[in-house]
Amino acid sequence: MMPATTHATVRGEDATAFAFDPSVNRLPPAGAKVVVAMSGGVDSSVAAAMLKEAGCEVIGVTMHLWDYDRVGGNAQFEHGCCTVEDRNDARVVAGRLDIPYYVVDFREEFERGVISNFVSEYVQGRTPNPCVACNSRVKFGVLLDRARELGADYVATGHYARVALDDTASDAGQADRLVLKRGIDGNKDQSYALWEMTQEELARTAFPVGMLTKAQTREIAERLAPRVAAKKDSYEICFIQDRGHERFLREWTANNPVNTGEGLLAIEDPIRPGPIVDTNGQILGEHRGHPLYTIGQRKGLGLAAGRPVYVVDILPETNTIVVGDDEDLLSDRLIADGVNWHSADAPAGEVRGQAKIRYRQEATPAVITPCEHGVARVEFEYPQRAVTPGQSVVFYDGETVLGGGIIRE
Amino acid sequence: MASIYLDHNATTPVRSEVFDVMEPFFKDRFGNASSIHRYGQDARAAVEEARARVAGLVNARPGEIYFTSGGTESDNLAIKGTAYARKAFGRHIITTNIEHSAVLNSCAFLEREGFEVTYLPVDEFGRVDPGQVEDALTDRTILVSIMHANNEIGTVQPVGEIGRIARLRGVCFHTDAVQSAGKLPVDVEAMGADLLSLSGHKIYGPKGVGAIYIRKGVEIEPTAHGGHHENDVRSGTENTVGIVGLGKAFELAAEERESEYRHLSGMRDALETRIRVEIEGVRVNGHPERRLPGTLNVSFPGAEGESLIMSLDIAGIAVSTGSACTSGAIEPSHVLLALGRDPRTALGSVRFSFGRDNSMEDVDCVMDRLPGIVAHLREVSAAQVPG
Numbered sequence: 001m002m003p004a005t006t007h008a009t010v011r012g013e014d015a016t017a018f019a020f021d022p023s024v025n026r027l028p029p030a031g032a033k034v035v036v037a038m039s040g041g042v043d044s045s046v047a048a049a050m051l052k053e054a055g056c057e058v059i060g061v062t063m064h065l066w067d068y069d070r071v072g073g074n075a076q077f078e079h080g081c082c083t084v085e086d087r088n089d090a091r092v093v094a095g096r097l098d099i100p101y102y103v104v105d106f107r108e109e110f111e112r113g114v115i116s117n118f119v120s121e122y123v124q125g126r127t128p129n130p131c132v133a134c135n136s137r138v139k140f141g142v143l144l145d146r147a148r149e150l151g152a153d154y155v156a157t158g159h160y161a162r163v164a165l166d167d168t169a170s171d172a173g174q175a176d177r178l179v180l181k182r183g184i185d186g187n188k189d190q191s192y193a194l195w196e197m198t199q200e201e202l203a204r205t206a207f208p209v210g211m212l213t214k215a216q217t218r219e220i221a222e223r224l225a226p227r228v229a230a231k232k233d234s235y236e237i238c239f240i241q242d243r244g245h246e247r248f249l250r251e252w253t254a255n256n257p258v259n260t261g262e263g264l265l266a267i268e269d270p271i272r273p274g275p276i277v278d279t280n281g282q283i284l285g286e287h288r289g290h291p292l293y294t295i296g297q298r299k300g301l302g303l304a305a306g307r308p309v310y311v312v313d314i315l316p317e318t319n320t321i322v323v324g325d326d327e328d329l330l331s332d333r334l335i336a337d338g339v340n341w342h343s344a345d346a347p348a349g350e351v352r353g354q355a356k357i358r359y360r361q362e363a364t365p366a367v368i369t370p371c372e373h374g375v376a377r378v379e380f381e382y383p384q385r386a387v388t389p390g391q392s393v394v395f396y397d398g399e400t401v402l403g404g405g406i407i408r409e
Numbered sequence: 410m411a412s413i414y415l416d417h418n419a420t421t422p423v424r425s426e427v428f429d430v431m432e433p434f435f436k437d438r439f440g441n442a443s444s445i446h447r448y449g450q451d452a453r454a455a456v457e458e459a460r461a462r463v464a465g466l467v468n469a470r471p472g473e474i475y476f477t478s479g480g481t482e483s484d485n486l487a488i489k490g491t492a493y494a495r496k497a498f499g500r501h502i503i504t505t506n507i508e509h510s511a512v513l514n515s516c517a518f519l520e521r522e523g524f525e526v527t528y529l530p531v532d533e534f535g536r537v538d539p540g541q542v543e544d545a546l547t548d549r550t551i552l553v554s555i556m557h558a559n560n561e562i563g564t565v566q567p568v569g570e571i572g573r574i575a576r577l578r579g580v581c582f583h584t585d586a587v588q589s590a591g592k593l594p595v596d597v598e599a600m601g602a603d604l605l606s607l608s609g610h611k612i613y614g615p616k617g618v619g620a621i622y623i624r625k626g627v628e629i630e631p632t633a634h635g636g637h638h639e640n641d642v643r644s645g646t647e648n649t650v651g652i653v654g655l656g657k658a659f660e661l662a663a664e665e666r667e668s669e670y671r672h673l674s675g676m677r678d679a680l681e682t683r684i685r686v687e688i689e690g691v692r693v694n695g696h697p698e699r700r701l702p703g704t705l706n707v708s709f710p711g712a713e714g715e716s717l718i719m720s721l722d723i724a725g726i727a728v729s730t731g732s733a734c735t736s737g738a739i740e741p742s743h744v745l746l747a748l749g750r751d752p753r754t755a756l757g758s759v760r761f762s763f764g765r766d767n768s769m770e771d772v773d774c775v776m777d778r779l780p781g782i783v784a785h786l787r788e789v790s791a792a793q794v795p796g
Contacts, residue, residue: 059723064738087737102719103737149716149789150723 025162025211026178030055033152034206037139038062038094038101040086042221043158043209045093045228049220050208051156052097059152060094060101062087063143065110065134066239072251073242093225106142113137115239119252120259122291123270125316126390129193129359130237136196144204154206160188161401162210163202178202180342180401185213192359195394195404196340246271246292274319276303279312279328287321290314296329296386310386330383336393336405339376346370354396355380357387357407363396376405412725413771417611417764418560418588418704419729423654424613426661431615431654442647443638452649459656466659467586467605468596469622475639476652479619480587482632483606484511484554486621486643487583490629491552491604492519495581499549500524505537505566507744508556509585516554525549531747534696535564543574552581557600558589561744561760562695563704565593572601581627587611587619591662592670592701603627607659609651613765614658618651669765673703676763680772681705687780694745694758703763708745712786714756715739720786721759724778729760 028034028051036048038060052058068074087103094101114133121128139157147155160183166174180197183189197205209217214233221229240248252258253270260267271289278284285303287293293300297311301323310329313322334357341347347370354363355378365381378393387407394404423431434455440448442456457471464471477483492502504516506528516526527545531537537555546553553575558565568584575582583604586595591612597605605622609615623629623642635644662669684691684707694706709717718730718739730739741755750758761775 059719062737100719100723102715102722104715105738105740145789145793146713146716149713149786150720151785 022165023167024164025181025207026164027051027054027206027208028056028154028156031057032154033057033059033150034154034156035059035061035143035147035150035152036156037143037158038090039158040089040093040228041158041234042217042228042231043160045090045158045224046212046217046220047156047158047206047208048093048099049097049224051206052099054208056154058097058099059150060090060097060099061143061146062090062101062103063106063110063138064103065106065138066115067107070107070111071115071239071248073240073244073247089225089228089231093228096224104143104146106138109142110134110138110239113141115252116256116259118237119249119256120261121390122249123253123258123267123316124261125290125314127294127388128390129392130239131193131359132196132392135194140197140201140205144201147204154204156206156208158209159183159190159194159207160185160210160214161191161194161207163205163207176203178342181210181399182396182401183207183210188214191401192356192392192394192404195342195392195401197342198340199342202342246288249291272319274321276301276321276323278309279322279324284309284323290316290319290321293321295388326385329386331380331387332383333377333379334384334387334393335375335377335408337373337375337408339370339374339403339405341370341403342401351395351397351402353402354398356394356396357384358391363394366395368395368402374405375408411774412727413767413774414727415761415763415767415771415775416727416729418563418701418760418762420610420616421613421764422766423610423615424658424661427614427654427657430657431650434650434653438649440649442649443636452647455653456647456649459652462656462660463607463620464622466590466595466663467607467622468598470625472640473597473622473625475621475623475642476647476655477619477621477643478617478648479610480509480585480606480608481511481619482643483587483608483619483621484509484583484585485515486629486632487604487606487623488512488515488552488554489519489632490642491581491583491627492522492524493630494628495551496524499547499551501527501547501549502552502554503527503529503542503545503550504554505529505531505556506747507531507535507559507561507564508554509560509587512554512556512585513743529555531564533748534699535559535562535694535744535748536696536699537566537571539567539570539574542571546574546578546580550578550580552583554583554585556585556588557595558586558593558701559695559744560588561742562706562748563588563701564696565589565699565701568600568602576601588701591659591666592673592703594666597622597624604629609655609658612658612662615651615654618648618655620655665765670702672765673763676767676769676772677703677705677761679769680761680775681707683772683776684779687776688783692754694748694750701762705761705763706745706758707761708750708754708758709783709786710754710757711790712757712783713790714741714753714758716786717757717759717782720782721779724782726775726778729762730756730758 034056038044114130117133118128118130162181164181166177166179182191218229273286275283276285276287293311309323312324312328350367350369355366356363367379369377389407391407393407395402440452442452460474461471464474529541572582581603584602585606587608590607603624608619633644638644692708741752745755
């Protein structure tokens with residue numbers, strides 16, 4: 001005997017059915033078991049509702065990723081981890097949808113795969129994107145494993161992106177080949193952070209809200225749980241809730257060994273003052289520690305140069321920050337490594353498409369040339385400002401993600 | 410798929426006989442038991458009748474039973490109440506490392522207040538050695554708090570022996586009988602208990618009501634101060650509805666205890682036997698004989714713990730494991746860690762706790778589903794590349 005629950009629907013009386021067209025956004029078939037990563041926010045709540053509506057057997061899961069005890073910065077004096085309120089919202093939504101809901105403990109995996117990597121990249125003079133690491137190592141890493149254990153064929157999230165059948169596939173053997181596509185809502189598109197996904201992962205993934213605009217998503221959420229619908233979008237790095245970037249890096253490096261590229265080491269004072277030089281090597285001032293700066297940064301340099309200057313290079317070996325003019329930031333090419341091509345095989349020769357070098361920036365025309373060992377060369381049609389090592393470069397052909405890599409130089 | 414509830418150590422449904430006696434007290438017989446008028450007299454009579462019933466079940470006098478909001482409050486009252494009342498005589502407390510968190514966290518609180526707490530270890534079956542209690546006693550010891558039966562593994566402690574040791578040294582003895590009351594004989598005289606915690610919802614009574622036995626002459630400092638209710642030990646308007654339900658639940662449990670013991674242990678033993686025979690490499694946690702009748706705790710090494718619980722729930726089998734942390738994620742049970750299990754094995758452990766509505770068919774249903782789930786999880790986790 002199970003407790004009786006009310007069943008909420010995602011559609012109003014007047015709403016039309018969603019277009020479940022696999023060439024637009026492939027969703028799991030009715031009856032498929034799907035684990036939905038629910039954060040308690042608007043997008044993942046609606047994702048769960050849509051799949052339930054589509055007749056899937058939905059299991060809601062919230063990933064417990066970090067604790068304030070470990071990452072500090074508990075300015076709101078919240079209890080325990082992530083936030084209790086968000087989880088309670090997820091529980092309410094799961095209850096209304098009448099789906100089972102669990103919290104899984106991925107603190108270890110998140111710390112190893114995301115936080116440690118985040119710190120290590122900064123210490124090595126790069127500017128990481130932790131969401132990319134979290135997607136590939138946690139969401140489509142351990143969460144997929146967990147789904148397999150539960151007998152679920154799919155994992156779904158609230159990302160604004162799509163998985164679709166590749167309509168360019170020519171061979172019969174490629175008929176079920178999948179591509180990652182941008183979300184329909186161009187302003188919300190999150191495909192950038194998903195470039196590391198493999199064919200195998202795409203095959204087991206669904207992004208239901210990728211075919212909606214944010215406004216549509218909120219409308220559905222309104223019917224499902226008004227409290228959730230009213231939530232603001234989160235742009236911050238989730239484990240630095242107080243935006244205390246410097247505080248976090250200082251505390252973490254003081255208390256934990258850091259991978260410096262030569263293994264895990266307890267390093268003394270990785271964030272210490274050093275020289276700020278111009279492009280001729282002339283010392284202009286002192287910085288507070290190179291991991292606190294990023295390429296293209298203008299504010300917070302504390303220089304009276306008489307003209308705007310920008311960080312154009314970070315030299316971790318000598319703890320030096322190089323500043324220059326706006327023009328010094330422009331580059332017409334970059335080298336990326338760790339390159340992933342969604343179509344499984346790297347293309348034989350150069351590819352004409354677009355490249356996007358940071359999350360909040362449009363893709364720009366470029367020619368991408370695959371090289372050996374997962375390296376690719378990207379040449380922009382127009383020079384790009386502040387190409388930042390550690391960030392991802394993602395290759396597009398219009399709506400379709402071709403692949404991506406990590407910017408090295 | 411039919412769902413099966415095997416988590417009676419967590420909570421039980423209210424029996425209809427209990428519900429029936431409670432119902433009038435919500436609306437018609439709503440008086441405040443402390444009021445002088447007829448309404449109050451009616452409520453007071455019902456509360457005192459319940460008190461006498463509860464007293465009867467544990468071989469106490471009615472005046473030694475005080476109603477509380479449940480097991481947690483009773484444990485807090487026993488431990489902090491004794492500590493504050495007797496701190497002039499010493500500041501040392503003895504307990505075990507497998508107690509309920511209400512006891513452990515009350516002790517941890519007192520440690521921060523300057524008290525000293527000895528946490529005795531248990532053997533591989535979860536039993537405390539009374540000799541160790543004796544050795545741990547000092548001139549400054551004011552309280553020994555050791556549970557009657559463990560909620561997670563069901564192991565029953567030699568409380569009678571421990572009570573005798575404490576009494577010889579003039580030290581107060583508290584036992585948490587929340588899990589054992591109604592399932593095993595609970596006799597404060599035989600146990601030598603000065604303080605004993607009880608709860609309603611583990612024995613088909615309502616949630617939010619419990620009781621504490623305080624031996625006449627034993628002084629405790631109240632934790633809630635107010636309008637002199639419950640002889641000043643526990644202020645607050647009596648929860649008449651709950652108290653009446655608690656009384657009835659205890660009465661029924663006492664009447665049916667022996668037949669229920671056979672019913673519960675029969676199902677438990679059948680499940681234990683089938684699991685041992687049909688699933689390889691399992692380990693049963695707890696004492697083989699000195700154990701609560703309906704409790705079975707089993708480790709399934711090689712099967713991922715979180716997934717095991719989730720899979721069983723999805724398969725319609727409600728069981729429990731470890732304890733949920735604030736996030737709702739599962740943490741390894743402190744009890745299983747105390748038995749010497751490693752954290753991974755502890756996480757991959759399941760507690761089945763039977764109740765009066767279960768039947769042998771439920772055992773068969775579990776065995777239709779459990780072996781396949783364990784085999785699947787073992788297979789999948791063996792295939793995963795660690796890290």
